[in-house]
Amino acid sequence: MDSRRLFSGSFSLKNIHPSVLITAVFLVAYPSFATDFFIFQIGAYSLILGTIALSLMMLAGYGGMVSLAQLTVAGLAAYLMAILGDNSMGVMGLGWPWWLTVIVSVLGAALFSTFIGAVSVRTEGIYTIMITLAVAVAFFYFVRQNYVLFNGFTGFAGVEPPTLFGVYWRDPVPFYYLSLVVAVGFFAAVSYCARSTFGLGLQAIRDNPRRMRALGYNVTLHRIVAYFFSGIVAGVGGVLLVWFNGRVSPGTVGVDVAIDILVIAVVGGMRHPIGPFLGAIAFVLLENFAIDLIDRERFNMVIGAAFLLVVLFSPDGLLGLWNRVRDRLRFRGNAQLSAERVNKDDPASSGSLEKS
Amino acid sequence: MRNFIERHTFWAIVLLLVVVLFLWMIFAVWPDWLVEAFGRKKTFVNTLLNGVTLGGLYFLVASGFTLIFGLMRNVNLAHGSMYLLGAYIGYEVADRTGNWFLGLAVAFLAVAISGVLLQVLIFRRMANDDLRQTLVTIGISIIAADAMLAIWTGTTYQFSPPDWLFGAADLPIISVIKSSGAAVYIKYPVFRLVVLAIAVAVGIGLWIFLNRTRIGMMIRAGVNDREMLAATGVNVQLVFVLVFAIGAGLAGFAGVIGGTALSVAPGEDIRYLLASLVVVIVGGLGSITGAAVGALIIGLAEQFGLAYFPTYGVVLTFLIMVVVLAVRPQGLMGGRG
Amino acid sequence: MGKLKHVLAATLALSLAGPAIAAADDIKMGALATLEGAFTVLGEDGMRGVKLALQEFDYTAGGKKIELVTGSSDASPDSAVRAVRKLVEQDGVQIVIGPLSGSEGLAVKDYAKTQPNVTFLNGSSAAQDTTLRSPAENFFRFSTEGAQWMAGLGEYAYNEKGYRKVAVLAEDYSFPYTQVFGFLEPFCRLGGKSPIDARFWVPIGNKDYSSVIAALPDDVDAIFVALGGADAVNFLTQYEQSGGDLPLIGGSITVDQSVLGSKGKARSFVVGTPSAGPVSDTWDDPRWKEFVAAYKKAFPDGFPSPSLFAHAYYINSKAALLALNEVNGDLSDGEKKFREALSNLSFETPTGMVSVDERRNAIADIFLTEVIEGPDGNLMNKTIKVIPQVNQTLGVSYDKFLEYGQVGRENPSCS
Secondary structure, three states: OOHHHHOOOOOOHHHOOHHHHHHHHHHHHHHHHOOHHHHHHHHHHHHHHHHHHHHHHHHHHHHOOOOOOHHHHHHHHHHHHHHHOOOOOOOOOOOOOHHHHHHHHHHHHHHHHHHHHHHHOOOOHHHHHHHHHHHHHHHHHHHHHOOOOOOOOOOEEOOOOOEEOOEEOOOHHHHHHHHHHHHHHHHHHHHHHHHOHHHHHHHHHHHOHHHHHHOOOOHHHHHHHHHHHHHHHHHHHHHHHHHHHOEEOHHHHOHHHHHHHHHHHHHHOOOOOHHHHHHHHHHHHHHHHHHHHOOHHHHHHHHHHHHHHHHHHOOOHHHHHHHHHHHHHHOOOOHHHHHHHHHHHOOOOOOOHHHO | OHHHHHHOHHHHHHHHHHHHHHHHHHHOOOOHHHHHHHOOHHHHHHHHHHHHHHHHHHHHHHHHHHHHHHHHOOOOOOHHHHHHHHHHHHHHHHHHHOOHHHHHHHHHHHHHHHHHHHHHHOHHHHOOOHHHHHHHHHHHHHHHHHHHHHHHOOOOEOOOOOHHHOOEEEEEEEEEEOOOOOEEEEEEEHHHHHHHHHHHHHHHHHHHHHHHOHHHHHHHHHHHOHHHHHHOOOOHHHHHHHHHHHHHHHHHHHHHHHHHHOOEOOOHHHHHHHHHHHHHHHHOOOOHHHHHHHHHHHHHHHHHHHHHOHHHHHHHHHHHHHHHHHHOOOOOOOOOO | OHHHHHHHHHHHHHHHHOOOOOOOOOEEEEEEEEOOOOOHHHHHHHHHHHHHHHHHOOOEEOOEEEEEEEEEEOOOHHHHHHHHHHHHHHOOOOEEEOOOOHHHHHHHHHHHHOOOOOEEEOOOOOOHHHOOOOOOOOEEEOOOOHHHHOOOHHHHHHHOOOOOEEEEEEEOOHHHHHHHHHHHHHHHHOOOEOOHHHEEEEOOOOOOOHHHHHHOOOOOOEEEEEOOHHHHHHHHHHHHHOOOOOOEEEOOOOOOHHHHOOEOOOOHHHOOOEEEEOOOOOOOOHHHHHHHHHHHHHOOOOOOOOOHHHHHHHHHHHHHHHHHHHOOOOOHHHHHHHHHHHHHOEEEEOOEEEEEOOOOEEEEEEEEEEEEEOOOOOEEEEEEEEEEEEOOOOOOOHHHHHHOOOOOOOOOOOO
């Protein structure tokens, strides 16, 4: 494969919809009117979860590979931050400079993701979900049990971002902007990547691997490379996650949290990179304020039911639901047009997730 | 078998030697140097038996999982929830009637019915859509886990099996010979041996069912080619429902067996789901023999890991899975790649 | 994209709401417990403790009304911090009671350091380092911790039971480490032995103990078992099934009421097992009996007797309310007066007098119990002895205690 052509996608400013501008202004201005709690725990945390879910959306939406190990990849990056950098537990904490720690952590996560990909893509598609679930559970049990490297059940605390340019980056406003820059950067990268040769190839492989193999594509390699890129996205998400929490422990990479990431991506919608962020906002709002509205005890029931309803009735998540509602309003009775409309809206996805 | 020996003479000899060595280690009184190297014989033999019996339990859970997948390509990630549901239902029945066997039967039936409902109400509507089916099973397992927590709370439940199933038996295996010359025999819980016997019986039963009955032949034909089976005039949907009922029922059945051997508590659903996943990934998805082989390997790995290097037990299980995937992606006994 | 606008509009509306400001005279108190996941039942009982204390004071302290806001975690430290951050930064509580478990406690202590104007009181978390090493100025613990709970048990096993060499079987994380340390430290000082290779650390949540049981040595006098909940039930059943006959010594949650009373086989072989902890169900003392009666009256659907979680949450909440009374509800100046009052507080609880040391950890009575068969055939814990006023450093000086080192698999070495 010619590496120069790999990313030669097309991207033009003309396509930008006015609502994108409004959203951009809103996101930038958000800290000027929101409280610290809303900036940090709602804003920044949604962006972080959205970024990790984006790495899943990339694999699942474009590649048809539903990986339940994306949080595990992010979690490894978080652990590496604590192990290579500083922590307050007196275990490991090699004290590397922050930039080196970040680079090595993200690369480590990306390599781990590549490894997961290499193990799982050789088998049939449906194996992926099983293997990645097994990896996620095994990683959780391992870090909980390993004291030499991962400090077992207790995990690490006191992991903080550096103070740079005179700014303490864990203060709500700087941390929000940091998360925003990362999230928007990856959002743009994934949108761009989807239109590139590589992204189109990945989608074609999702829809018909046999034909792509016949056309001379190295299907396995293509998929593994996708895992590598998604590992970088998840890894950076993990670095932000450990800075956000200030700590990392087995609970951070638990199976229930891994499934939450899947819920976020599916509920948000897997056909467009904005989906995971929508899902994340909905999830974080629910997580924080459900206790004020309903009995918190049955929180998981609400999450599970929302997920099930979306999978059963609106396979494209909130995004698909919105598209459908809007089309019905605008083009009532004109099925033909509405179908076109959906396609025009999502140039990135020519086929649906379920076709894999 | 003869074929295997002719084709892989070397491996056949190695296998034979390993079996002989194990038998010797089980029945001989250990010399001092062996005790030095492996610890006491009691530990070794017990761990071996534990591994085999745990493998039996894993086989009971995983056989249903693999059966359903083999025919319907449905990766049922709610299989662990069915295990737990069976355990709770079985407990309720056994507790109220005082009859453990009745609990076992009702658990099988109730969970089989829940499986039928799932197949008829949900999965039939999204046939040929593997991924969406799998996502649905994840949703169901989240809801089921929370619903069961609401009903049965976080309390630990234990069954009261009939007394003759409970307690320890002396095995005809000598542990050590005391200085007085008296032999000390190894004690082993009766119920764990019962688990193994049940697993073997279920395994043989499934084999006979699949290979010697008309319906079994239909199922095997369906595994090979669904469309062709439908074309011959068989009501495929009915076969699907039947297989789902058996697969789910086995999970519920295993719930009572596992709950009696160990206990019933929230979180067991994930544990047994993981065990099933690893077992079928190692053994080969869709193959009953594969489930048996995989269950034996994983059961032994887990118990030896726990007894000899507790911290890294999980890694051992995981390593086995990765090695198998690297060497034989379709699993040890898996036919299709 | 249109959908986004609506979601954002909703967020905007919520953001502007900001922390709800309480009526000027009210005091907002936040309580954090595990109200979801497998520990829900325990968290609910903790909340009962908080409510019991508030009812006793008629939801008023220092002349001001107390408004209770609840927060929920799933027992992971991350979720505990998120929940407590919501209580403090969004709901605007001035006092926090919680959390439930040890690793959550450590996380909340770290968070407390970033909120110097809010006072935190422990729930039932019992990790040593929450108050022992680098404590937070504004984190108080009026309940005792894992090593304190073992007070007197090592001496009892050595002197009264005559055990000289014990094996250890415990879950592999910090709480059992702390309990093993609290038991072995006095036991070994008296001359008892517990070789490193006779200590078995099993993964938490392990259900199948048969291989571990087979590996337990024969040449010991007893086994110290520090397992909790389902793990303890599993071990006891399997130990009986495999014909085990060594006497046991229990950790604080190994032979408690939840294990003895679990559904299933009666475990008569645990009769005679000694144990120690912060509460004793059968303590024959009017203060305790009164507490149990009040609990039963307020919560007919609660446990038959308050758990140690309800007890710990109750004591911490009561301490907060008593201190508020003392300062007449004055929480000004970074709650300075309130904290002084807490530091100097010494009060009567259902389990005896409680006060805090200079690192704000409780000094309280500990109960030594032994499992007996009750009149109706039920197993229960009988109070053998009350160990008065146990402090966190187990009677030695702070510096000397730190020399013992961090709790872990091999501390104390004792061979």
